[in-house]
Amino acid sequence: MAINLTVAIGDWQLKNPIMTASGTFGYGEEFSPFVKLSELGGIVVKGISLQPRDGNPPPRVVETACGMLNAIGLENVGLAAFIDQKIPMLAKTKADVVVNILGDSIEEYEEITAALDNEDVVKAIEVNISCPNVKKGGVAFGTNADMAAKVTDAVRRKTGKPIIIKLSPNVTDIVEIAKAVEGEGATAISLINTLLGMAIDIETRRPKLANIVGGLSGPAIKPLALRMVYQVASATNLPIIGIGGISSLEDVLEFIIAGATAIQIGTANFVNPALSGELVRGLENYLQNKGLTSVKQLAGSIIT
C-alpha cells in the first residue's frame, strides 16, 4: 500500500514532514549536489533582513561536546537581493520554500512580509523572533509574550500565507509564548531556536567566540528540544515543527511521536549534506515496515 507522508501547515500541503532549518541550508543551492530539493517537505532559507547584514567578526563557530556554538550574526544578502537573485534560482528547483525573516522592529517585519507575500515560490513565512527589538531597548521579541504576540499580529496582517513563529528556548515558560502567538493568528510554531551558550579557551582565558556568547545546536540540545515540543504540542492546537539536534531517523520519530507535525534538520546538514533526503526515504521505509499507511498515525501518538 502506498505510504502517505503528506502533512499540512495551514493551507500548505507538504509532501512529507522533513524540512531543513534556517541558517543550516544556505539558500538551498549549496546542497543541490546532495539532495533533490523538490523531494523535501520544505526548505527554510537563511534568515532575511530588510537590509543586508555583514554578520559578526570571527571566530564565529566553535565545536562543543556533541554540538556547536555559533555567532554568525545573521549575515544575509538582504531582502532586495534575495528577491532579485535567490527567488528565481529557488523557483527553478521546484522546492517548497519557507523564508525565515528577522527584524529590528515591528515595521521591518511588516515590510519584509509584505514584499514576500507577492512571491509564489514562497509557501510560508517563518518569523525569527529571537532578535532584539532595537526600539524597545533591545529585549528580544521572543522572550516576552506581549511582544511575540505583537510581531505575530503585525506579520499576520501583511500576508495570507502560512505564518510559522520560531520560538526561542531562552525563556522561563515557552508554553506562555506559544499560547500568546497562537492567540494572534500564527499558523504554526517551530521550535526550538538555539540555546544561548559559551566556551572559553583556558590557555588564553578568552571566549572562543568573538561575540563571547553564541547559539548552541546539535545533538547536545535534542532532549531539551523534545521536551519543549512535547509541552507546546500538549498545550496548543497549532501544528508544531520540531527542531533541535535531529540527526537520525530515530530522532525524527521521537519528535513526531511527541507531537510534531513536521521537523527541521539543522546542524546535521553540516555533518551529512545528504541527510534530509535520506530521512525522507528512511521515514517511508519505517512506516512501511511498521504496517502504517500514513505519517499522521504517528503524530502525537505518545503514550504517557
Place this chain on the structure above:
Amino acid sequence: MNLPQVIEQATLLANEMIAPEIHRMELHAPGISGVAQPGQFVMLGLSGLDPLLRRPFSIHQCTDNSITLLYKVVGKGTTAMAQMGAPQQVSLLGPLGNGFQPALEATHHCLVGGGLGIAPMLFLANHIRKSQPNAGVTILLGGRNKQELLAQEEFAPLGNLQVATDDGSAGLHGFVSELLENIDRKDMHVYTCGPLPMMKVVAEICRKKSWLCQVSLESHMACGMGACLGCAVEKAELRPNEKKYVHVCKDGPVFNASLLWL
C-alpha cells in the same frame, strides 16, 4: 565551487607518523582525486556524535585514485584519526573551495610553506611541474625545527628547494620569509600557506617587489560548502557597499593577498 562535489566513503591505505605529532593519511578516494585541484580541501568526518563536525584538511598529494592528507594531533578529532589504520574508512566531502591558480604566463613560480602549511604545496609543486615543465620553480619551506620541514624528499626533485628553521637545526637560521626576501627577480608568482603572521610578511614582501601572491587561509568551519557562514575573514576595505567579510570555504581557501590585506 562549480566543480562536482561528492561524499565518499574513503578507505585508509596508510596512516603514519612522519614527525612529532604530525601524521600522514593516504585514502582511496577516486571520486575526489579525479577532479581535485591544488589548494582545494576536503571535510573529513568520523562516525559518532563527538566529535560531531567534519574537519577541513588541504589535499597534500593527489594520485589517480587516492589523496593524502597531513594533520597535526591537536584535539579529539585528530587524536581519533591518529589511532586509525588500513582498511578502516572515513567519510570525505570534497573537493571543496577554490584552489591555487598557477599563472600560465609566469616564468618563475615560488612556493612558500610554513609548518603544516607545507601540506598543499606538494600537490601544487607536482601540478606545476607536470603542466609547465619548462617553468622555473623555487620551493621555500620553514618550520620551528628540522622535524617540521615536512616532505623535503618529495619536494627536492620538483624545484630549487631552500629551507629555514627558527632554531637553526636545518638551513637558514631564521624565517622562511627571509629566503623570499633574498630572491632577486623581476617576474615571479608566489603561492603561500602557513601561519597567518608568516603569510602576511610574505604578502608584504611580494607587494614591495611587485610579485603577485596567492595565500591559502584556514579557519574553523562547520560545513565547508558555504552554508554555515562560520569561516568569515575580514577583507581589506575597498569600495563602499562591498561586503566586509569573505568566507574561507567558498570564496577561498586561496585568495589573492591583495584582496585580504591590500
